[in-house]
Amino acid sequence: MFCIKCGKEALKGNFCKNCFLEMNSLFEIGRGILYLCEMCNSYHMKKSKTTVEGFITGLVKTKNTLKSVMISRKEIGNRIIADVVCSGYISGIHKTERKRTTIIVKRHKCEDCIKISGNYHEAVIQARGENSDRILKKVSSMAEPQIVANISRASTGYDIRITSKRKASKIIQALMNKFDVKASYKLVGEKKGIKLYRNYYAVR
Ligand SMILES: [Zn+2]
Ligand SMILES: [Zn+2]
Numbered sequence: 001m002f003c004i005k006c007g008k009e010a011l012k013g014n015f016c017k018n019c020f021l022e023m024n025s026l027f028e029i030g031r032g033i034l035y036l037c038e039m040c041n042s043y044h045m046k047k048s049k050t051t052v053e054g055f056i057t058g059l060v061k062t063k064n065t066l067k068s069v070m071i072s073r074k075e076i077g078n079r080i081i082a083d084v085v086c087s088g089y090i091s092g093i094h095k096t097e098r099k100r101t102t103i104i105v106k107r108h109k110c111e112d113c114i115k116i117s118g119n120y121h122e123a124v125i126q127a128r129g130e131n132s133d134r135i136l137k138k139v140s141s142m143a144e145p146q147i148v149a150n151i152s153r154a155s156t157g158y159d160i161r162i163t164s165k166r167k168a169s170k171i172i173q174a175l176m177n178k179f180d181v182k183a184s185y186k187l188v189g190e191k192k193g194i195k196l197y198r199n200y201y202a203v204r
Pocket of ligand 2: 037038039040041042109110111112113
């Protein structure tokens with residue numbers, strides 16, 4: 001059998017190795033939009049955090065077996081130009097291929113930053129009584145800075161506003177060993193027909 005394109009010995013169907021590889025792509029690469037938070041400098045896809053490398057790797061689409069993906073990139077204004085070199089196998093034949101893509105970088109404020117700058121909070125830990133300083137210290141040591149919306153003085157202690165109910169309840173679980181905790185809820189509004197409650201934890 002000979003290659004119907006160039007006449008060399010055929011390797012795959014009616015084609016020689018070179019002609020076969022020329023006609024078949026190892027991978028395709030998509031384009032995309034990345035969001036860069038101008039407050040915390042982190043990159044996001046629609047909702048989730050990502051890195052530039054991780055995002056570009058996610059744009060590589062293939063049905064073949066890739067052995068390696070190498071990315072080099074440069075930033076020009078609000079665009080990232082990425083060269084992606086993949087090597088792998090198409091039907092058992094090795095190929096290395098280079099493709100280029102452009103990613104648009106849009107600046108925004110991410111949800112975490114919006115929550116904090118707007119003093120948004122889902123839970124309030126109320127440190128009260130003679131232990132209030134110890135409680136504040138303990139909460140501050142457990143809560144990552146990006147979930148603490150605000151700390152203010154109250155008559156006999158502190159109000160610590162936490163942006164996430166889930167994280168607040170984790171902190172409370174830990175405090176329960178040492179302190180007395182009373183939980184309550186307040187209706188604070190409604191969003192798309194769902195009632196929104198804020199959790200209050202009085203800790204003594
Ligand atoms: Zn050929
Ligand atoms: Zn941010």
